Amino acid sequence: MVSQNVRVLEFNSLKGVISLGEEEGGKSRDDSDGNDLDDDNMDNKDTGDDNMDTDVNMDDEDHIPLPDDHVLDFVITTLPFYLSKADYKRELAIHTRSLLIGQNQDKLHSKPLHEAIDLYLKVSLYFYLFVLIDIYWSHRRDSWGVLSPASTTIGSCNSLNKGISLQTATRIPKSLTSLHQPAWISGF
Amino acid sequence: MHLVLLIIVKETKVQEYFGPSRSLHAHLSRSWRAAIDFTCENVCYSLRVKYPNKWANAAAAITHPKIFHLCKMCSFCGVDVFHKAIGVHFEFRLYLGDISEEYDLIQNYLRDQERAGRYFVDGGMYATLSLHMVKIILASETW
Numbered sequence: 232m233v234s235q236n237v238r239v240l241e242f243n244s245l246k247g248v249i250s251l252g253e254e255e256g257g258k259s260r261d262d263s264d265g266n267d268l269d270d271d272n273m274d275n276k277d278t279g280d281d282n283m284d285t286d287v288n289m290d291d292e293d294h295i296p297l298p299d300d301h302v303l304d305f306v307i308t309t310l311p312f313y314l315s316k317a318d319y320k321r322e323l324a325i326h327t328r329s330l331l332i333g334q335n336q337d338k339l340h341s342k343p344l345h346e347a348i349d350l351y352l353k354v355s356l357y358f359y360l361f362v363l364i365d366i367y368w369s370h371r372r373d374s375w376g377v378l379s380p381a382s383t384t385i386g387s388c389n390s391l392n393k394g395i396s397l398q399t400a401t402r403i404p405k406s407l408t409s410l411h412q413p414a415w416i417s418g419f
Numbered sequence: 420m421h422l423v424l425l426i427i428v429k430e431t432k433v434q435e436y437f438g439p440s441r442s443l444h445a446h447l448s449r450s451w452r453a454a455i456d457f458t459c460e461n462v463c464y465s466l467r468v469k470y471p472n473k474w475a476n477a478a479a480a481i482t483h484p485k486i487f488h489l490c491k492m493c494s495f496c497g498v499d500v501f502h503k504a505i506g507v508h509f510e511f512r513l514y515l516g517d518i519s520e521e522y523d524l525i526q527n528y529l530r531d532q533e534r535a536g537r538y539f540v541d542g543g544m545y546a547t548l549s550l551h552m553v554k555i556i557l558a559s560e561t562w
Contacts, residue, residue, distance in 0.1 A: 295555060303559055305489060313552065319546075
């Protein structure tokens with residue numbers, strides 16, 4: 232019974248592949264990233280790849296279709312799911328915010344979409360804050376890392392302690408490390 | 420002596436064929452899984468070959484749990500919503516039958532990083548798709 236299922240599945244996939252190929256008159260293959268597509272099953276499928284230019288031209292990334300009611304309903308019902316799984320992207324955050332603070336907000340009768348956009352913006356805000364904190368801490372760690380060899384050579388007698396500002400922390404060790412450079416480096 | 424050798428040879432052959440567990444059920448489920456993976460990879464491959472720029476959007480859109488029902492309801496009215504929204508022809512009933520459980524096969528495949536490999540749908544693809552959809556909403560006249 233299982234083997235029969237396998238056969239049915241393979242037949243269905245074959246039908247699907249054939250219909251994909253024949254729907255708009257032949258298949259296309261992008262030769263730009265051909266390295267990724269070099270597979271063993273390549274031989275089965277590249278039957279007609281002559282009319283590649285027409286299909287690629289139809290495949291514009293920037294082309295936004297003019298939506299009718301069906302498409303709008305479809306997009307509004309499915310968008311919350313995709314937003315809930317999306318990574319942070321600055322452009323997307325800007326666009327969703329403009330969607331949320333739009334003029335015709337009453338015409339968008341979709342509570343899930345509003346909630347999803349709200350959640351996405353909140354999460355992206357937190358993400359942005361975490362990135363800022365991370366940048367700050369890595370900067371501090373780097374500046375202390377530069378500082379540590381100098382402070383070991385001098386000892387703990389001077390004021391390189393907690394209350395030091397970032398400017399002095401970056402300025403002092405450079406002058407100190409230039410003193411410790413061997414002569415053959417400055418000779419170049 | 421001869422008989423023992425024969426048994427040992429046969430046993431190694433069985434082990435080669437059925438794997439260490441030596442059960443027919445495990446063997447069949449393994450080949451069933453391999454066939455599913457092969458089929459889903461073929462579908463993703465042909466999508467990617469035909470639509471080099473939009474296949475990622477289509478793959479991310481397929482992972483929605485209700486996408487098949489939504490597209491089927493609209494296709495009964497004669498509207499190919501999936502093609503209008505994303506720009507990719509995807510005949511849902513051709514790949515998988517009418518049983519809704521079978522829809523999970525390709526969705527599970529697309530969300531499993533080990534099985535899907537380069538066809539794995541990640542957060543960046545979701546972000547691109549939702550940006551596309553937000554632009555569609557902003558481009559509409561009622562907005």
